[in-house]
Amino acid sequence: MPDGQLIEFDHVTKRFGAVAAVSDFSARVNPGVVTGFLGPNGAGKTTTLRMLVGLERPTIGTTKIGGKRFSELRDPARVIGAMLENPGFRARRTVERHLIAAAKANSIPLSRVGELISFVGLGDDVETRIAALSLGMRQRLSAATALLGDPGVLVLDEPANGLDPEGIRWMRTLIRGLADEGRTVLVSSHVLSEVEQTADAILVIASGKLKFAGTMEDLADPTAGPVVVDAADRSALSKALRGAGFEFEVLRSGLTVRGSDAATIGAVTAGAGVALTTLQQRGPTLEDVFLDLVNDRHVRPAKSVAGAAPAAVAPASASDADEPATHADDATAALFGTVEASERDEDSIAETVDRPTEPEGSEGSEDQPADEAEDDAGSSPADAADSDDANSAQDGTAAEPADTAEDASGAGDTADVDTAPREDARPLPGIAGLAAVASLFNTPATASAADDDADDAEGHVDAEQPSTDAIDDADADAADADSDDSDVTRVIEVIPAADAEPSASDVVADVPLAESESAGTLDETDPTDEFFDAFTGDPSSEDDDEQEPSSDEESEDDDLENAGSEGDDADGDEHDGDEPPHEQR
Numbered sequence: 001m002p003d004g005q006l007i008e009f010d011h012v013t014k015r016f017g018a019v020a021a022v023s024d025f026s027a028r029v030n031p032g033v034v035t036g037f038l039g040p041n042g043a044g045k046t047t048t049l050r051m052l053v054g055l056e057r058p059t060i061g062t063t064k065i066g067g068k069r070f071s072e073l074r075d076p077a078r079v080i081g082a083m084l085e086n087p088g089f090r091a092r093r094t095v096e097r098h099l100i101a102a103a104k105a106n107s108i109p110l111s112r113v114g115e116l117i118s119f120v121g122l123g124d125d126v127e128t129r130i131a132a133l134s135l136g137m138r139q140r141l142s143a144a145t146a147l148l149g150d151p152g153v154l155v156l157d158e159p160a161n162g163l164d165p166e167g168i169r170w171m172r173t174l175i176r177g178l179a180d181e182g183r184t185v186l187v188s189s190h191v192l193s194e195v196e197q198t199a200d201a202i203l204v205i206a207s208g209k210l211k212f213a214g215t216m217e218d219l220a221d222p223t224a225g226p227v228v229v230d231a232a233d234r235s236a237l238s239k240a241l242r243g244a245g246f247e248f249e250v251l252r253s254g255l256t257v258r259g260s261d262a263a264t265i266g267a268v269t270a271g272a273g274v275a276l277t278t279l280q281q282r283g284p285t286l287e288d289v290f291l292d293l294v295n296d297r298h299v300r301p302a303k304s305v306a307g308a309a310p311a312a313v314a315p316a317s318a319s320d321a322d323e324p325a326t327h328a329d330d331a332t333a334a335l336f337g338t339v340e341a342s343e344r345d346e347d348s349i350a351e352t353v354d355r356p357t358e359p360e361g362s363e364g365s366e367d368q369p370a371d372e373a374e375d376d377a378g379s380s381p382a383d384a385a386d387s388d389d390a391n392s393a394q395d396g397t398a399a400e401p402a403d404t405a406e407d408a409s410g411a412g413d414t415a416d417v418d419t420a421p422r423e424d425a426r427p428l429p430g431i432a433g434l435a436a437v438a439s440l441f442n443t444p445a446t447a448s449a450a451d452d453d454a455d456d457a458e459g460h461v462d463a464e465q466p467s468t469d470a471i472d473d474a475d476a477d478a479a480d481a482d483s484d485d486s487d488v489t490r491v492i493e494v495i496p497a498a499d500a501e502p503s504a505s506d507v508v509a510d511v512p513l514a515e516s517e518s519a520g521t522l523d524e525t526d527p528t529d530e531f532f533d534a535f536t537g538d539p540s541s542e543d544d545d546e547q548e549p550s551s552d553e554e555s556e557d558d559d560l561e562n563a564g565s566e567g568d569d570a571d572g573d574e575h576d577g578d579e580p581p582h583e584q585r
């Protein structure tokens with residue numbers, strides 16, 4: 001079981017020019033609980049989370065995961081996974097290829113790709129281009145990517161966005177399960193009711209400032225609401241309350257007194273000899289409390305609870321902001337930027353990636369086209385068992401992943417999907433019995449060279465593979481390659497990679513979208529593309545069906561490689577130099 005890690009925000013401020021997106025934000029988020037991160041639109045939630053995962057550098061202050069800054073994490077994908085807004089998906093890339101690229105970039109066994117696809121309920125969309133995915137399906141893909149490294153810390157930014165009710169329930173179950181396993185789970189939302197459903201602890205942020213840190217119970221203190229009191233003789237009751245200095249509203253249900261409690265009101269009215277017909281302490285609605293908090297009408301001191309202890313963290317030094325970005329850049333590069341896959345590599349992987357519905361022995365057939373492999377997977381018993389779910393998914397109704405996985409498990413051919421030796425067998429994230437994805441959590445946190453070799457033998461890509469292979473080996477089809485799909489290392493959606501490499505599978509996968517598909521769903525102004533472009537500094541790399549691929553992919557690669565190390569201060573951040581890149585808004 002991966003260890004949950006303490007998340008610490010230590011007097012974090014982030015300014016974008018004149019805009020203080022986050023101001024002196026300090027909080028702790030503990031493992032083993034779901035911590036809701038609640039705030040209205042523009043409150044600073046996303047910026048805070050992006051700082052945590054190294055996408056933004058605090059102007060002042062520090063963020064740490066298990067006592068380390070993101071930039072200090074040796075293997076960040078195995079420590080923290082994130083679903084953030086605008087995940088930087090490549091619109092023309094397929095579901096499977098996206099996850100393959102993510103796995104490759106992070107030296108994660110490719111067996112996890114198929115497992116996670118099944119786990120998140122995208123088993124029928126392996127070959128679907130991301131452009132053709134619904135928002136909810138993209139959220140599921142985001143979740144799969146975040147879980148790829150089996151991290152002990154999960155950061156989820158508005159994870160319910162776009163999900164249908166079934167998907168929301170699935171997401172809630174996943175979130176709860178991840179926390180129950182001891183992981184640290186920080187979930188942002190601007191919807192109070194959503195946080196209310198899942199969170200144990202809560203941080204409320206508004207205008208970039210922490211407004212509350214505590215438990216849900218603390219937030220909705222039942223004694224903090226009004227007292228409703230009534231009597232047959234309302235006149236006498238009113239007189240008694242006024243005499244005691246209370247103000248009240250007269251409602252049909254009675255007199256509503258704020259700022260006191262039932263015991264006090266009862267004593268006052270008893271002392272005045274008024275016989276009450278109603279004496280009721282009403283708790284405030286969470287909605288009321290939240291609105292009061294964010295509007296500074298109801299300020300509770302942020303206190304240390306399961307998740308948050310702002311007072312317990314030492315003030316951060318302003319000099320933190322001046323720290324060279326080498327650490328962050330190195331870490332980002334390690335996570336996203338150093339894997340360079342050749343065409344041959346990616347082709348091979350595309351064909352041999354484990355699918356939970358495929359017997360282990362069926363993988364690795366180099367002669368088997370990816371499509372055939374997909375067909376085979378689709379005809380497996382588990383898929384047959386899931387045919388109803390599959391149909392519903394095709395109809396736009398997401399299949400219940402848990403059911404799917406359980407069915408797959410029941411089919412008897414999925415629990416052994418990854419029979420490669422593992423050091424231990426970890427349970428699935430939050431949903432007991434999902435044996436089909438058990439191997440997801442089996443990989444040691446640090447892969448040895450021997451492991452890497454083994455991965456390669458299975459069709460996995462060596463993270464150190466020279467990128468020039470892809471260029472040198474490109475055949476004539478490479479001319480059709482989608483330049484946008486070249487970023488095989490831009491894989492974990494929360495942090496676009498610095499490096500990129502065209503691959504043959506890019507070429508293979510770049511068959512034109514069906515008319516309806518391209519016309520209906522491929523959004524050339526997809527914000528994820530803008531996100532990508534903000535990182536690369538190369539707007540010409542937009543996914544664009546109309547756009548001819550660059551004939552000079554090598555130079556594009558150079559651009560992509562350089563992009564990750566270039567400061568990007570287009571937003572006017574106050575710190576300078578090695579600012580990690582971030583999206584433009």
Ligand SMILES: Nc1ncnc2c1ncn2[C@@H]1O[C@H](COP(=O)(O)OP(=O)(O)OP(=O)(O)O)[C@@H](O)[C@H]1O
Nearest residue numbers: 016021040041042043044045046047190571583585
């Ligand atoms: N890259 C940027 N450049 C300039 N301003 C930014 C940038 N990113 C965020 N901001 C600003 O910082 C503030 C906080 O934005 P942020 O996205 O963090 O809020 P949020 O709570 O996540 O909002 P939402 O719920 O709408 O996603 C906003 O005023 C936003 O416009």
